[in-house]
Amino acid sequence: MSQRVVVIGAAGQVGVDLMDYLRGITPPGGSSKWSPAGTAANSASWTAVGITRAQLDLTVTDSIEGVLGGLRPDVVVNLAAYTAVDRAESEPATAQRINTVAVGELSRVCESLGAHFLTVSTDYVFDGRSAEPYDETALPHPQSVYGASKRDGELLCRPDDTIVRTSWVMGVRARNIAHIVAQRAASNEPVRFVTDQIGTPTMAADLALCVMALMERRPGGVVHVANTGVASWFDVASFVAMHEGRSADFVSPIVTADLDPQPAAARPAMSALAMRRWEELGYVATPHWHDAMSRLLEARRDA
Template sequence: MKALITGANGQLGWSLQQSAPQGAELICTDVAELDICDASAVDAFVAQHKPHLILNAAAHTAVDKAESEEELALGINAQAVGNLADAARAHTARLVHVSTDFVFDGVSGVPYKPSDTPAPVSAYGRTKLAGEQAAGEGALIVRTAWVYAPKGNNFVRTMLRLMAERDEVRVVADQIGTPTYAPDLAAALWALSAKGITGIHHYTDSGAASWYDFAVAIQEEGLAAGLLSRAVPIIPINTSDYLTPATRPHYSVLDKSSTFAALGGPAPHWRVNLRKMLQEIKTHG
């Protein structure tokens, strides 16, 4: 099986490479190797390499910047997805596309199902929803949230740095979602692909947390792992105390029940995966 991975230098792209099935032939690209916003380049690349599977881990993920550069975000998050979908159809490949909890408005008090009506409240959310539509019915679309990995820039590494540098940290406590360990998400994408599953599905770790809860756990587990030498006060604040250009959903927990059923069981709890990630950092840096 030959698989094309776009966005290969990112957290998820790296994780897809690490968890690829044995014997898979990987074609790993980022913008330097393939500009997925260039439709003709995408078609020519897919025609040349003839992958069986296209895993799109490329995205414009700068949520606040997307408010001022929505056209750029739309190009990467939607138009490029359409290019990949067109090439997949033309050359008999299957497309796997990763989307986000930000397609929802966050006003629900219960986990969002894949069938719930999207209502994005940010430019990032709008462009990612457009990407889902561009991927088309034959694609596997997996919505996820709060992704982090041992490699790359993410909330966990930022918190570890701030807790080492500052006498206190302030973290939003009224946005609720679920952290997602990128290596497990990558393994789920490979497994769902192998089953030939299509349509929209949800995947995150199990459980739910606020960003404040996540930060508290990072400090506790970081101290236990020896990655932090001291505890600092973590101050819970409201979203209104930390204004950003983009509106965030206050509640974006995703219902993963159908995905977990397809995979044969639930994902680990987010705190279990946080502990695993910190051990990876301790061992490999």
């Protein structure tokens, strides 16, 4: 018998890819060669219900119990979030309501319904002062309202809940650095990107497949998930520009202090994630971000 999963945030950039996989479709940019367990994802074992803000507004915490209770889930995946990192500095109450209070309520309701709760968090829970990628044992110390709201949400989860921390997420069906640089490459308008913010780029389709594997496994606790390989935003932009036929000097290197205006939110200088638990769980290493980004750019071209 299939299990019922409710995906909250089903229209977001990770949500659309996860819903495709759950319906047995490889989303645009999804890998045809790689999978977390080395075998194809088994969509047949799931009945998926995608929820958007129209069906459940997470700022209205009181409505969570009624909506989820009516859907009788075995697993609830929360991909919805207040993700406007800079705007969160001037809207801390809204960020807290969606990223903290609602996550705590989702965890509580899942426990009362006997459902497993999986929620997605961020590399921005770290302060960026580490010289090495952060594994799951590293101590969070957020530097922004967004990072703090996500960390506070993690702290309201129960030990059995699974918290997937990811970073620098890019989907085919969303507007992100890949699309911006590809458009600028097409119109031959050079760009500038920072060399002093380092992270692990993550393609939404690959993350969605990892989430699907973890939904089945239900490991509980924090699991870091990203593509393999570490990069700066300059590296990411340069890769996109060269893939789109521009020369190496199309992207100019700058540092964060050069940005004008300065972004409202502080970002960690180094927030790359090490996937220690993913390895311990015996999964196959995720594809390198070069491979994943190439797939994204090809899919974007085909769209």
